Amino acid sequence: MFLSCKDVTDLSSEYIDNELDWSVKLKIRFHLLMCGYCRKFVRHMDITHEYVKKQQTLNYIGGQQLDEKVDIIMAEINKARVTANPHSQTNQSDDSSEVI
């Protein structure tokens, strides 16, 4: 039932990337409530993660094929949205306001 500190540190990158099942996320959150060490660890991971993401975005924008890449990414996002919820097409404006 309870996760150990090792479990939490092992799962932390998936946790930050939001790739975990809700039940696992709940267990991690519960552990973080009680464990200052893991709280610090996950917060530090999160900061590092955001930093790396920002750096990647900056490098990316500096690239010359940006328009082409944006098109590819947008196509992937649209594909993923349709796959995830085939009935969401009719109220797309509601979806996007929620995401932002």
Ligand SMILES: [Zn+2]
């Ligand atoms: Zn812990």
